[in-house]
Amino acid sequence: MSEVQALVECPVIVGTAGHVDHGKSALIEALTGKNPDRLEVERRRGMTVELGFGELALPSGKIVGLVDVPGHAHYLRAMVQGATGIDVAVLVVSAVEGVMPQTREHVHVLELLGVTHMVVALTMCDLADAEMTELAELDVDDFLSGTVFAGAPIVPVSSKTGAGIDGLLAVLDEQVAACWDACRDRSDRSDAAPRLPIDRCFTIKGVGTVVTGTLHDAPVAVGEELVALPSRTVCRVRGIQVHGDTPRALPGQRVALNLVGDAVAALDRGEMLGVQGRFGQTMRFMMVFTYLGREGAKPRVLESGARVHVMAGTAEVVGRIMFMEGEAPMAVGETRIVQVRLENSLPLRAGDYAVVLSYSPVMLIGGGRVLLSRCRRSRELAEGERSLYAALEAGDVAGAVDAWLALQALPVAAADVVAALDAAAGDVEASLRALVDQGAVRELAAGDVSLYASAAGLDAAMGSLASTLSAMHAAAPKETGFTPGAVAHAAWPTADDAVAAALIAEGCSRGVCASEGAEVFDPHSAAAAARVVREACERIVALLDEAGLDAPTLPEVGEQLQLDRDTMTRALRELSLNRSIVKVERDVALSAAAEAHARELVAAAIANAGGAATTSVLREALGVSRKRAISILEHLDAVRFTVLDKEAGGLRSLR
Numbered sequence: 001m002s003e004v005q006a007l008v009e010c011p012v013i014v015g016t017a018g019h020v021d022h023g024k025s026a027l028i029e030a031l032t033g034k035n036p037d038r039l040e041v042e043r044r045r046g047m048t049v050e051l052g053f054g055e056l057a058l059p060s061g062k063i064v065g066l067v068d069v070p071g072h073a074h075y076l077r078a079m080v081q082g083a084t085g086i087d088v089a090v091l092v093v094s095a096v097e098g099v100m101p102q103t104r105e106h107v108h109v110l111e112l113l114g115v116t117h118m119v120v121a122l123t124m125c126d127l128a129d130a131e132m133t134e135l136a137e138l139d140v141d142d143f144l145s146g147t148v149f150a151g152a153p154i155v156p157v158s159s160k161t162g163a164g165i166d167g168l169l170a171v172l173d174e175q176v177a178a179c180w181d182a183c184r185d186r187s188d189r190s191d192a193a194p195r196l197p198i199d200r201c202f203t204i205k206g207v208g209t210v211v212t213g214t215l216h217d218a219p220v221a222v223g224e225e226l227v228a229l230p231s232r233t234v235c236r237v238r239g240i241q242v243h244g245d246t247p248r249a250l251p252g253q254r255v256a257l258n259l260v261g262d263a264v265a266a267l268d269r270g271e272m273l274g275v276q277g278r279f280g281q282t283m284r285f286m287m288v289f290t291y292l293g294r295e296g297a298k299p300r301v302l303e304s305g306a307r308v309h310v311m312a313g314t315a316e317v318v319g320r321i322m323f324m325e326g327e328a329p330m331a332v333g334e335t336r337i338v339q340v341r342l343e344n345s346l347p348l349r350a351g352d353y354a355v356v357l358s359y360s361p362v363m364l365i366g367g368g369r370v371l372l373s374r375c376r377r378s379r380e381l382a383e384g385e386r387s388l389y390a391a392l393e394a395g396d397v398a399g400a401v402d403a404w405l406a407l408q409a410l411p412v413a414a415a416d417v418v419a420a421l422d423a424a425a426g427d428v429e430a431s432l433r434a435l436v437d438q439g440a441v442r443e444l445a446a447g448d449v450s451l452y453a454s455a456a457g458l459d460a461a462m463g464s465l466a467s468t469l470s471a472m473h474a475a476a477p478k479e480t481g482f483t484p485g486a487v488a489h490a491a492w493p494t495a496d497d498a499v500a501a502a503l504i505a506e507g508c509s510r511g512v513c514a515s516e517g518a519e520v521f522d523p524h525s526a527a528a529a530a531r532v533v534r535e536a537c538e539r540i541v542a543l544l545d546e547a548g549l550d551a552p553t554l555p556e557v558g559e560q561l562q563l564d565r566d567t568m569t570r571a572l573r574e575l576s577l578n579r580s581i582v583k584v585e586r587d588v589a590l591s592a593a594a595e596a597h598a599r600e601l602v603a604a605a606i607a608n609a610g611g612a613a614t615t616s617v618l619r620e621a622l623g624v625s626r627k628r629a630i631s632i633l634e635h636l637d638a639v640r641f642t643v644l645d646k647e648a649g650g651l652r653s654l655r
Contacts, residue, residue, distance in 0.1 A: 011183045011252030012176050013085055013214055014056060015067040017106035018092030023123035026159040027092055028068050031169065032056055055243050055254075058173040059166075063243050064088075065214075065254030069106075076364060080109055080355045081199055081269070081314045085214030087183060087252065088117040088175045091140075091149075095128040095156065098139040105295050105364050111148055112290065112367035113353045117175045118152040120144070121168055126158040183252045191425040192218035193278035195347075196255060197313030198228070201267045208238070209264040211273070213314065215255045221248045226259075228271045229281050229347045235261030235273075270315040272347035281345035286337060286375050287354060288368040288393055289321065293332035294358060301329035308365070309357040310340060317346045321356065325380045337371065337389050339379060348373045350392070350422035373422055382407070397423055398431035402440055402454070410461065410495050411444050411451035411502060444502040451502050458506065464491045465507045466522070473525035480531040481519025536563050536571035541580050544591035549598055549624050549632065553587045584635040588628075598622060598632050599641055603653050606642070612650040 016024040028034070032054050054066045067086060069079040089110050093103055110118070120140055125133055137154050144150050153171045157164035195216040203209055220226075224237045239258035240249050249255045257273070272279070291302050304323035309316055319342040323330070330336060340354075348354075348370060355367040371392040381389075384407045391399030401417055418428050432452055435441035442458045444451040453461070468491040472482055488500030495503065504520055507513040514523040516535065523532050539561050544551050552560070558568040572589070575581040582595040590598065605621035606613045613621075619629035633651065636642045642651045 011250045012062070012087045012179065013065045013067060013252060013254060014088045014090060014172065014176070015069060015086035016090045016092055017069060017079070017110060019094070019097070019100035019102040019106075022092045022094040022097070022100070022103075023159055024068055024092045027090075027121055027123055027157065028054065028066065030157075030159040030162060030165050032066065056172075058176060059169055060173050060177070062173070062176060064176060065242075067214075067254070076105070076357070076362065077311065077316065079106060080113075080311045084113060084197065084313055084353070085216065085252070086110070086113070086115050087179050088119065088172065089115050089149075090172065091118055091120045091152070092123055093120060093136065093140050094124045095122045095133045095136040096124050098136045099143045101295055104143065107144070107147055107149065108292055108295075108364060109355060109367075112355050114369065116148055117179050118144075118149040119168065119172050119175050120152055120154040122154055122156040123159060125156045125163060126161050192251075193275040194218040194220040194224075194226075194251065194273075195279055195349075196220070196226075196257065196273040197315065197347075198267060198271045198273065199269050199314045201265075201269065203265060207258055209259050209267070210256055211259060211267055212254070212256045213273075215249050215251050215253050217251050219248055219250050220255070220257070225276070226273045227276045228267055228273050229279070230345050231263070231267065231271055233261065233263050233267060233271075234276075235259040235264045270313075272313055272315065274347070279347060279349060280373075282348050282373050283342050283345055284375050284377060285340050285346075285348060285370055286372040286389060287340060287370045288335060289330075289338045289340075289356070289366055290335040290368050291330040291332060291366045292364065294363045294365060297363075299332040301331055302365070303329050307359040309359060309362060310342065310346065310354055311357065311367075312346055312348055312352055312354040312370075315346055318343045318359070322379055335368070337393070339375060341377075372420075374420075392421075397421075397427045398434055401428060401431040402435055405435075405441055405452060406454040406457060408453065408457060410492055410499055411442075411446075411453040411458070413446075413449055413451055417452070444506055446498040446502040449498070451499060461492065461503055462507055462510060462512050465503065466512050469513055469520070469522035470525070473522055473527060477527055480527045481516065481521035483518060484515075484520050487513075487520045532567055533570045533574060536561070536567050537575050537580065539563075540571055540575060541591050544581060544589065545593055548594050549590065549622055550628065551588060551590055551594065554589060555587060582635070584628075585631040588631060590632075595635075599636065602633070602636060602642065602651075606651065606653045609650065612645050612652040614650040618651065 016028065018024055034054055056064050056066045058064065091103070091107065093099060122133065122136055122140065128136065133156055140154055144152055155164055155168045155171055157168050196213045197216070198211045198213050200212045201209065220237060220240070222237055222240055225234070226237065227234050236259070237257050238260045240246050241256040242249050242253050293299050302321065304321070304327070306321050308319060308321055310319045319340050322339040322341055327336070350370050350373050352370045353367065354370060356365055357363060358365045371389055384403060388400060388403035388407065391403050400421055404417065404420060414425070414429055414432055417432070418425050421428070432441060436443050440455060442453050442455055444453065468487060472487070472490065473479070484500065484504055487504065488495055492500060492503065504513065504515065508515050511523070513520050514532065521531065523529060540557060543557055543561065554572065563571070576583070580592055581589040582592060583589045601621045602618055605618050609617055615629070615633065618633060619626055622629050622632060633642065637644070642653055645652045
C-alpha cells in the first residue's frame with residue numbers, strides 16, 4: 001500500500017463529547033481550521049444541534065474522520081447517533097466549569113457504545129488560572145476513575161490562543177495508534193458484509209442522492225448493490241467519498257455514498273444500508289443491559305416491562321425491557337441479561353451496541369451490547385440458554401457454538417450457526433472443527449454439505465428414530481419397512497430432506513435402523529427381522545452358487561457378507577430346512593445347485609470308469625482339493641447316492 005493510500009484509507013473515527021458551551025466546536029475549528037456548525041441556527045445560537053463531520057490530519061500523517069456531537073441535553077438523541085462508530089473520544093471539559101451533567105451523560109453513552117480510547121481536552125484554559133485548571137483536572141480524573149476511561153490523558157488547551165493544541169494532537173495521535181491494529185483487523189475481514197447506518201440523506205444538484213454514515217463490518221465499493229432496511233429500498237453505489245473520491249471505503253471510516261435507484265431520495269436517518277440477505281431486522285433481541293438510572297434524579301428501580309426508547313446505529317424504536325422469569329427489578333448500577341421487545345423492527349446484529357432512553361421524559365437510563373439479534377418470546381430460560389448467553393457475554397465463540405448446538409433438536413449447517421449467532425464464518429468453522437475433534441459435536445454428511453449436531457442432540461434424534469420405527473412396526477405388523485419420508489415425518493416433523501437423509505444414514509451406521517431399496521425398517525422388529533433373514537438367505541445362496549464346489553467356509557461367508565452372528569444362524573437354519581443349501585462338513589455348505597452339479601460330475605465319472613471309480617478319479621472330476629473332495633464324497637455316501645464297492649475297487653452310484 002502506498003503512503004497516499006494509507007492516508008486515505010484510515011479506518012479510525014475520532015469524536016467529540018461534552019457539556020454544552022464547553023467549546024467542542026471551537027476546539028474542532030482550532031484543530032482543523034474549519035467550523036463544524038453547518039446550520040445557520042447553529043451559528044446563530046452558538047451551539048451544535050446537529051451532527052458535524054470533518055477530517056483531521058494528525059502529526060503522524062494519518063487522516064482520521066472527525067465527528068462533532070451536540071452537548072445540550074435536548075439533543076441527546078443526536079449525540080447517541082453521532083457517538084455510534086467512534087473509536088477515539090475527545091472529551092471536552094471546560095476548565096472554568098469542570099464536570100457537568102452532560103459530561104457525565106456523554107461519558108456513560110460512550111461506555112455503553114463500547115468506546116475504550118479517550119483523550120480529555122481541558123478547554124478555556126485562557127479563562128482560568130493555574131489553580132482553577134488544576135482543580136478541573138482533578139475533578140475530571142476523579143470522575144473518570146470509576147469508568148473504563150480511568151487514567152485517560154488530560155491536556156489543557158485554549159482554542160482561542162492555540163495553547164496546548166499541538167500537545168493535544170500528539171496525544172490524540174498516540175490514542176489513534178493504540179487502536180490502529182484493531183481497526184485495521186476489522187477492515188481485513190473477508191467473510192463479512194458492509195453495513196452503513198444512515199445519519200444524513202440529501203440531494204446535490206448534478207449528483208443526486210447522497211447518504212452519509214460510519215461504515216461497519218466490511219468494505220463497500222463503487223458499483224455494489226445495496227438494500228436499505230426497514231424501507232427495503234434497493235440501490236446501487238455510484239460514487240464514494242471518504243477524504244475525497246475513492247472507489248472503495250473501509251469499515252470504521254466516515255463515508256458519503258452517492259446512490260442511484262428508485263425511491264433513494266426518500267431514505268432518511270435511521271435506515272441501514274447493507275447487502276441483500278446478509279443482514280436483517282428484529283423485533284426481539286437479548287442484550288447485556290446496564291441500568292444507570294436517570295442522571296440527577298432520585299435512584300429508583302427499573303421494573304420489567306418498562307417502556308423505553310431503544311437506539312442502535314442511527315435508528316430509534318420504542319420497546320420494552322423484559323426481565324427473565326422470577327427476576328427482581330433492577331437497581332441503579334446493576335448489569336443483567338435482558339430481553340428487549342420492540343414495537344417496530346430494528347436492523348441489528350449480535351455485537352452491536354444499543355443505548356436505552358426512558359420513554360418520558362426522554363433521558364438516558366442505560367444500554368449495552370447485543371448478545372443475540374433474534375430470540376424466542378419466552379422469558380423462561382433453559383439451562384442451555386444460560387450457558388449460551390454466558391459464552392456470548394464472555395466472547396467465547398466456541399462455547400457459544402457448542403451451547404447453541406446443544407439447544408437444537410436437529411443437525412444444522414455451519415451457515416445456520418453463523419446466521420443465528422451473527423458470528424464470523426471463519427470463527428464458526430474453526431470452532432466446529434475443534435468441537436468435532438473433541439467429540440462434543442458430531443459431523444454428518446448431507447451431499448456436499450456437512451451438518452453438525454451436539455453429541456447429546458444426535459443421540460436424542462436416534463432415540464426418536466428408534467421409537468418411531470418401533471411404533472410404526474407395531475401399528476403395521478405385516479409391513480417389512482416404510483418410506484424414508486414417512487419415517488422422517490414421524491420422527492422429526494421439521495426436518496428437511498437433506499437433514500432426514502443424514503439422520504437415517506446415521507441410524508443405519510449405528511444399527512438403529514436398516515435401509516433396503518426404498519424402505520427403512522427396524523432390523524429388530526418381527527417382520528423386519530424376517531425380512532433381514534430372507535435377504536441374508538438370498539445373499540448366502542448367491543455367494544455359494546457363484547463359488548460352486550469350492551465354497552468358502554460358513555464363517556468366511558458371514559464375514560464377506562457382513563452378517564451378524566444371529567442373522568447368520570437364523571438364515572442358515574432357514575436355508576437348511578428348505579434345502580437351499582447342503583452341509584458337506586461342519587462349517588462347509590454347498591448351494592443346492594452346486595450339490596446337484598457334484599452328483600452329476602460323480603455319476604458321469606463312475607459311468608466313464610465302467611461302473612466304479614476311485615477317489616482320485618472322482619477328485620479329478622470334481623476339480624477341488626483332496627480335503628473338499630473327500631467331504632463331498634462322504635456326503636454323497638451318507639445320502640446313499642454312492643456306495644463303496646470293494647470288489648470293484650471304488651465307488652459306484654446307487655442312482
